[in-house]
Amino acid sequence: MERHDIAIIGTGPAGLEAALTAKIRNKSILLIGTPELSEKISKTHSVKNYLGLPETDGTSMSQAFKKHLESLGIEITDDRIKMVYAMGKYFSLQGKNTYEAKSVIIATGATSGKLLEGEAEFLGRGVSYCATCDGNFYKGADISVISFSKEDKEEIEFLASLANSVTVYGKNDDERNFSAGNIKTSGEVPARIKGGMKAQGIETESGFHETAGIFIFRDDISAEKLVPGLEMEDGKIKTDRQMRTNLDGCFACGDCTGAPFQYIKAAGEGNVAALSACQWLSRQD
Numbered sequence: 001m002e003r004h005d006i007a008i009i010g011t012g013p014a015g016l017e018a019a020l021t022a023k024i025r026n027k028s029i030l031l032i033g034t035p036e037l038s039e040k041i042s043k044t045h046s047v048k049n050y051l052g053l054p055e056t057d058g059t060s061m062s063q064a065f066k067k068h069l070e071s072l073g074i075e076i077t078d079d080r081i082k083m084v085y086a087m088g089k090y091f092s093l094q095g096k097n098t099y100e101a102k103s104v105i106i107a108t109g110a111t112s113g114k115l116l117e118g119e120a121e122f123l124g125r126g127v128s129y130c131a132t133c134d135g136n137f138y139k140g141a142d143i144s145v146i147s148f149s150k151e152d153k154e155e156i157e158f159l160a161s162l163a164n165s166v167t168v169y170g171k172n173d174d175e176r177n178f179s180a181g182n183i184k185t186s187g188e189v190p191a192r193i194k195g196g197m198k199a200q201g202i203e204t205e206s207g208f209h210e211t212a213g214i215f216i217f218r219d220d221i222s223a224e225k226l227v228p229g230l231e232m233e234d235g236k237i238k239t240d241r242q243m244r245t246n247l248d249g250c251f252a253c254g255d256c257t258g259a260p261f262q263y264i265k266a267a268g269e270g271n272v273a274a275l276s277a278c279q280w281l282s283r284q285d
C-alpha cells in the first residue's frame, strides 16, 4: 500500500489550503473528503470578508477553490474517514478504503452532533463507527445500526452481507430501498445504549432491544472519536501555534480547532499545519 507523506482529512478551506501548501512543498499528499467541497462553502449566499474577493458567494468561491486545486494537479479522494490510528511510524486511516500516511492533518470542521447516552462509554466495546474496520467481528450475528448519516446505504448493506440480520434505528425513511432481505428498519428512535462490560442493546420507547453489536453512522464524527488519544479542549482539538496536536505527526486546522469560525482563519491555519507537517517530516528523514 502506498504510504503518503501527508494525509489531509476534510475538503473545506482548511484542508484545501493545507493540500495546496503541502503540494507546493513537493510532498506526496492524500486529500480525503467530498469532491463537492464543504457545504459551508457552497451554501453561503454572500461572503464579504475574504481577502481579494470583496463581493463573492459560496458557489463562486467553491469554483475558484476547485480551479486552484486543478492548477496544481491535486485530486480529491472521495471517502469519509471513520477512524485514524497512530501506528508508531505512520497513521492508518479507515474509510471505505484504508490509507497510510506518515503524518496527518485533521481539517474536519466543527461538529455539532450530541452523542447518544452510552455511546462514548461503549465505543470499542460493542459500539463501532466503522463497518470496514469491525464488520468482520459480527459474521452471522444479529446486529444494529444507528444512523444519522445521509450516506449510509452502502455501509449498511456491507454489514448485512456479513451479519445474520441488521436492524436500523435513527433514520426511519425507507428511501434507501435496501437490496438485502436481512435489513429491517425499526421505526424507533434510540434513547440510549446499555450494557455491562460491553454494549448489550438499545433502549427505545418500546423497551430494550438486545443486539450483538451496534454501528453508529454520522456525517460528522467528533475529532476525539476519529483519532483516539487526541487531546481536546472545550470540545475542540487542542493545538499550539504551529497547529501541532498532542500526537506526534498529527496536526489540525480550521473550525475543528475552535473559534473564530471564519474562512480565512481556517485557510490560514491550513497553511500553518501543512508547513509544520513538512518540517516534522524533514526531521523524521
Ligand SMILES: Cc1cc2nc3c(=O)[nH]c(=O)nc-3n(C[C@H](O)[C@H](O)[C@H](O)COP(=O)(O)OP(=O)(O)OC[C@H]3O[C@@H](n4cnc5c(N)ncnc54)[C@H](O)[C@@H]3O)c2cc1C
Residues within 6 Å of the ligand: 009, 010, 011, 012, 013, 014, 015, 032, 033, 034, 037, 038, 039, 040, 041, 043, 044, 045, 046, 047, 048, 049, 079, 080, 081, 082, 107, 108, 109, 110, 219, 220, 221, 226, 253, 254, 255, 256, 260, 261, 262, 263, 264, 266
Ligand atoms: C451559512 C454560513 C455562512 C458563513 N459565512 C461566512 C462568511 O461570510 N465569512 C467567513 O469567514 N466564514 C463564514 N462561515 C464560516 C465558514 O464556513 C467556516 O469557518 C469554514 O468553512 C471552516 O472551514 P473548515 O475547512 O475548517 O471546515 P468546513 O468548511 O466545515 O469543512 C470541513 C470538511 O471536512 C469534511 N469532513 C468532516 N469529517 C470528515 C471525515 N471524517 N472524513 C472526510 N471528510 C470529513 C466535511 O464534510 C467538510 O467538507 C459561514 C458558515 C456558514 C454555515
